[in-house]
Amino acid sequence: MATFKSFGTSFTGNDDFKDNSSKYALTSAILQIGSILGCFFVGPVADNLGRRGGMIIGSLIIIVGVILEIATTNLDIFIVGRFLIGFGVVQVTTAAPTYTVEVAHPQFRARAGAIYNTGWNVGSIPASIILLVVSYNDADDNPSTWQIPVGIQAAFSAIVLIGCFFIPESPRFLMSKGREDEARKFLVHYHGNDDENHPIVEFTMKEMRDALAEEERQNQATYVALFTGRAMLYRMGLILAIAFFSQYAGSWLASGFTVIVNDQFGFKTAQQQLGLSIGTNILGFIFSQFGAAYVDRLGRRTMLLYGTIAYVVCWLVIILCLNSFNQDQSQHALGIFGWIMIQVFSMIYSFTWTPLNSLYPVEILPFSARAK
CATH class of the missing domain: 1.10.287 (Helix Hairpins)
Incomplete structure (x- = not known):
């Protein structure tokens, strides 16, 4: 969406929003900042109001954030809306996998937990298609080009919100x-x-x-208990490691800053960017489903270990290609190969880390600590 002329004109007066790197970075990163701060409220909400309660409250916050975004042309207010969306997303994305694992039949619990996180691609594919469709009507004086895809976010949160009233609460x-x-x-x-x-x-x-x-x-129902005793300290160390490695794997660079990355490799128009995004998301969905199907067969540790080694190699190649291409942009083959390696990274990440991001922490924690 940052490639839309209407988006840049609405908020900065410049039809190329991504040219302002500081504003682009803040607008992109504020979603994660909202999620980080929202983490401190997840436990009390899900443990006191239930897993459904966490999803309901998170969905409501997301809807409020979306309303702020589409109702303004002030970038500061838009950023506040993005912050609220991040804050709400973490409520939903913590309560939902916990709920999934707790209601699933023991025979299918691991696969259900792994499939949950692959839903990211289920949302990203239609999102990319919607962006591609509206991009053909993009113009400096047509803010609906960016308002439509932003507003549709609220529709999906509304589906979650309404759906929560028709599902049973977690037996645990x-x-x-x-x-x-x-x-x-x-x-x-x-x-x-x-x-x-x-x-x-x-x-x-x-x-x-x-x-x-x-x-x-053992008095494990408090936040203090998360860091008390060798067993819990070990578990928390594993979870913090999973959180760190999953975020620093490069997935956010490949997705959150995909506009800049693709631009560096020579794909500059909105239609080119969105077409590539659709292809990446479809591949991600396919490989994440394979990963979810193999979590029991291959084992969690094996998938994470070899997946990490493989994507480190991918990023080394990507960095070399990007550096060489920037020095001589006539080397189109390097640009294309670099982009292909980003897709290879996305496939590896989708197969290994995507299914396990939410499953592994829930599996190793006792009930009282899951939402926290």
């Missing part, structure tokens, strides 16, 4: 609030095929009772 959350009968009804209906005496029902109920009792005994 119900158990933690002493609502054992409701938790049992969920398990009987969804896991036991309406058989009150199904073995999986009895097994899961006992598992939840024992886990909650042990966590209460």
Whole structure:
């Protein structure tokens, strides 16, 4: 969207918004800043109002952020809207994978948790297509070109918001609030095929009772408990490492700053940029589905380890190509090869890190610490 003339004209008076690198960087990065600050509110919301409550509140915040964005031509207010979207997104994207793992049948829990995060591509593909369609009407005096795709964000959040009122609450959350009968009804209906005496029902109920009792005994329900004891410190170290490596893998550079990266390789028009984005997102979706299907077969550690080695090699090649191409832009083959390597990186990241970003932390944490 930063390639749209209408977007640049609306907020800076310059039809090429990405030329102002500081404003472009802040507008892009503020989403992540909102998510970081929102993390401190995720636990209290999801642990007290439920996993559905976290998704509902997050969706409402996103909708408010979108309204601010489309109702203004003041860049500062637009940035506030982006901040709110990031703040709301982290509420949803923390509560949702926790909910997914907690409601899934034990036999399919790992795959369900892995598939959850591949939904990013399900949203990015139509987003890229919508941007491509509206880009053909882009003009300095036509702000609807950028307002339409920005506004559509609220529609998807509204779907999540409404959908939350039609799904049951997590049985593990119900158990933690002493609502054992409701938790049992969920398990009987969804896991036991309406058989009150199904073995999986009895097994899961006992598992939840024992886990909650042990966590209460060890006083693991507070934020302080996250950093108390060798076992929890080790878990938190793993989670912080996953968070750090996933963000510094280069995925945000390849997606959040894709306009600048593609521009460096010679793809400058909005239609070129968006066409490439659609292709990248489709490849990402395909490879993330394969990754989700293989998490049990290959193992979490193996996928993360070899995936990391592979994408480091990719980025070394990309940097060399970008440097050589910038020195001599007549070397079109280098530009094309560099772009191809970005796609290879995206495929590797989608296969290895995308399915495990949300699954691995949820799997290794006890119930009381998952949302936190």
